[in-house]
Amino acid sequence: MAGKSSACKVRNVDINPCIEESDGSQKCLDAYNYDKSMCSAYFMRYKNCRKYWHGVMLQRRRDGVKPDMPTAQEREQIRTALGGKPY
Numbered sequence: 001m002a003g004k005s006s007a008c009k010v011r012n013v014d015i016n017p018c019i020e021e022s023d024g025s026q027k028c029l030d031a032y033n034y035d036k037s038m039c040s041a042y043f044m045r046y047k048n049c050r051k052y053w054h055g056v057m058l059q060r061r062r063d064g065v066k067p068d069m070p071t072a073q074e075r076e077q078i079r080t081a082l083g084g085k086p087y
Helices: 002-011 019-031 036-063 072-082
Strands: none
Touching: 002 019, 019 036
């Protein structure tokens, strides 16, 4: 049962800001028969996404903003204000 709960959190767009990058990595691995060397650009994009949003989350936590992670709608507004993905 705990596995199912964890899987729901990973796929929740309000909790996980990097679903698109995660899916891209997985599709690349599927396409190249799990040859990780062929998917390094996807892995780097995912890593940069996680790093960026983790920094945002920490700053919001320091500032006392709740929830710690911006919702999907808030993240879209942030990306629009920045002119696209900052990673």
